[in-house]
Amino acid sequence: LLTTSQHGQDNVMTLSWHMMMEFEPPLIACVVSEGDFSFKALNETGQCVLAVPPLELAKTVVAIGNCSGCDTDKFEVFGLAKRPARRVAAPLIEAAIANLECEVRDRRLVADYDLFVLEAVSAWIDPALANAKTIHHRGLGVFVTDGRELKLDSKMR
Amino acid sequence: LLTTSQHGQDNVMTLSWHMMMEFEPPLIACVVSEGDFSFKALNETGQCVLAVPPLELAKTVVAIGNCSGCDTDKFEVFGLAKRPARRVAAPLIEAAIANLECEVRDRRLVADYDLFVLEAVSAWIDPALANAKTIHHRGLGVFVTDGRELKLDSKMR
Numbered sequence: 001l002l003t004t005s006q007h008g009q010d011n012v013m014t015l016s017w018h019m020m021m022e023f024e025p026p027l028i029a030c031v032v033s034e035g036d037f038s039f040k041a042l043n044e045t046g047q048c049v050l051a052v053p054p055l056e057l058a059k060t061v062v063a064i065g066n067c068s069g070c071d072t073d074k075f076e077v078f079g080l081a082k083r084p085a086r087r088v089a090a091p092l093i094e095a096a097i098a099n100l101e102c103e104v105r106d107r108r109l110v111a112d113y114d115l116f117v118l119e120a121v122s123a124w125i126d127p128a129l130a131n132a133k134t135i136h137h138r139g140l141g142v143f144v145t146d147g148r149e150l151k152l153d154s155k156m157r
Numbered sequence: 158l159l160t161t162s163q164h165g166q167d168n169v170m171t172l173s174w175h176m177m178m179e180f181e182p183p184l185i186a187c188v189v190s191e192g193d194f195s196f197k198a199l200n201e202t203g204q205c206v207l208a209v210p211p212l213e214l215a216k217t218v219v220a221i222g223n224c225s226g227c228d229t230d231k232f233e234v235f236g237l238a239k240r241p242a243r244r245v246a247a248p249l250i251e252a253a254i255a256n257l258e259c260e261v262r263d264r265r266l267v268a269d270y271d272l273f274v275l276e277a278v279s280a281w282i283d284p285a286l287a288n289a290k291t292i293h294h295r296g297l298g299v300f301v302t303d304g305r306e307l308k309l310d311s312k313m314r
Contacts, residue, residue, distance in 0.1 A: 014313065016177070016313065017176050017177050017178065018176060019174045019175060019176035019186065019188070020173070020174050020188075021174065021188055021270050021272060022188075022270060027270065029176065029186060029272065031176070031177075031178055031179075055307075058307055058309065059309060062309040062310070062311045062313075065311060065312065065313045066310075066311065066312045066313075106266070106269070106270075108265050108266065109263070109265065109266060109274070112263070113178055113179060113184065113263075113274070115178060115186065117266070117270070133304070134301075135307065136293065136303075137313075139313075139314055140311065140313075140314060141308060141309045141310060141311030141313065142306060142307070142308050143306070143307040143308075143309065144291075144303045144304065144305070144306055144307070145304040145305045145306075145307060146293075146301045146304050147290070147301065147302040147303050147304030147305075148301070148302045148304075149299060149300070149301055149302075150212075150215055150292065150299070150300040150301070150302060151298060151299050151300075152215065152216060152219040152298045152300065153219070153223075153298060154219045154222060154223065154297065154298030155222065155223045156171065156173065156219075156222045156223075156294075156296075156297075156298065157296055157297060
């Protein structure tokens with residue numbers, strides 16, 4: 001999930017396409033389509049929160065993706081509690097496993113691909129959800145939940 | 158996994174950071190560190206293959222990440238069969254669930270972030286591996302395998 005806030009109006013959207021880009025500073029790339037209502041707020045404020053939803057929130061995640069902030073207060077409609085962030089105006093999602101407060105660092109690929117480079121400037125985790133299962137979007141409403149964990153001796157971070 | 162080929166030398170590396178960027182044309186972003194032996198081949202030839210490994214290949218995937226193509230023929234050492242691609246010089250991985258032949262389309266973020274924009278110009282799947290489990294890298298050698306599948310009524314692709 002990706003939250004934004006502009007002119008006192010909070011919004012939340014469902015985000016499929018994102019990846020880590022760097023450890024230090026912690027950079028994340030994400031694609032927010034110009035057609036999404038959140039695009040303008042993200043682009044103009046340069047701020048957002050990335051929230052990692054647990055499996056229990058899967059239906060809400062899809063419902064959030066099926067409507068638009070242009071005519072819906074999604075926090076109210078879906079009973080999604082929010083909390084103030086520390087470094088950005090966009091709100092944290094209380095039910096999330098983790099919340100990353102982010103600032104836009106690079107817009108060079110926005111015009112051509114709607115790709116934003118974000119830096120996580122503050123990070124929250126909910127220790128009570130440390131073992132919560134995450135969900136992976138495969139497209140067309142199909143998700144895969146976490147299965148067995150595998151620990152291998154790796155030099156990779 | 159990401160394969161390259163330069164001056165008749167094939168190589169394969171383990172790639173954690175990648176994401177979809179666009180459906181049409183099919184664009185994929187990936188981060189290949191300048192410190193990786195594959196960086197030079199990818200950057201200079203502008204070609205690679207992205208191969209999606211099944212769970213059965215997890216140990217090999219990590220072993221590939223733990224050594225370098227500068228002094229190792231990983232295909233030989235790990236008994237990894239390859240096949241010729243159709244549109245690029247980089248080889249396909251026979252044991253992969255899917256192979257995507259890719260060409261580099263945008264290098265604007267390479268200098269600052271080692272981020273390449275790729276276009277998949279040809280794609281292969283192995284129907285025999287249609288139900289194979291994939292693995293998701295969580296960092297430090299920890300992977301999560303696919304669990305239960307969830308199908309929700311989504312307007313999102």
